[in-house]
Amino acid sequence: MRQSEFAAALLDPGAAVPAGVVDPWGAPAPKRFSVYRNNVASSLVRALEAAFPTVRKLVGDEFFAAMAGAFCLDHPPRSRMLMLYGDALPGWLESFPPVAHLGYLPDVARLDQAMRESYHAADSDPLPEAEFQRLLGEDIGRMRLALAPSLRLVASRWPIVGIWAANHDGGPAPTAAAQDAIILRPEFDPRPQALPPAGRVFVSSLLAGQQLADAVEIAGPALDLPAALGLLIRGRAITGVSE
DSSP states (O other): OOHHHHHHHHHOTTSOOOTTOBOTTSOBOHHHHHHHHHHHHHHHHHHHHHHOHHHHHHHOHHHHHHHHHHHHHHSOOOSSOOTTTTTTHHHHHTTOGGGTTOTTHHHHHHHHHHHHHHHHSOOOOOOOHHHHHHHTTSOGGGOEEEEOTTOEEEOOSSOHHHHHHHHHSOOOOOOSOOOOEEEEOSSSSOEEEEOOTTHHHHHHHHHTTOOHHHHHHHHOTTOOHHHHHHHHHHTTOEEEEEO
């Protein structure tokens, strides 16, 4: 019996018990294999439940478990580490017919995934306040800002930050407006915040290594620079500067 056949049978409840699965007396052991298969499936579903808490709240526990089971059949794990399993779920949701009427759900899943990535990202130290004060006397436009590895961006035409807040912070019902999200981790736990207009383009340019002045120009006149920089500073996301 090959390992690939065994693994495929574990993730497919309709598959036959692989040949060679026997009890201590050499007889076929379908019940034992079924228990093992159910345990594996349950573990994957629990991993997805922990990874996508906002999606789970929006669709309900029972529906999420069934949906997660269908996802696991299409996307079995490719790594021994389950902490990031499910990164394909947002894209998969775009073609999952039962949620076709929930157009915002894939982007909410992207936000959940970005939050998880941010949580597991490397630690970093913010630029000291004294260094900020020193930079005010220099040509800061020529500077390149190094940003925290935990920072994530999610673009959306849906109010994803409002949806997240309504389901986790007891916030009000979200308004029908597009929101680009920035995920910052100033302490231990990441939090999403809505970016100001053109803020995502600005931060993306900084991440790409653009000088500050060039990033402002790329973002265009719609950019609220004080608001965008304020988010990065309060989120302790600026970790260094260079020319």
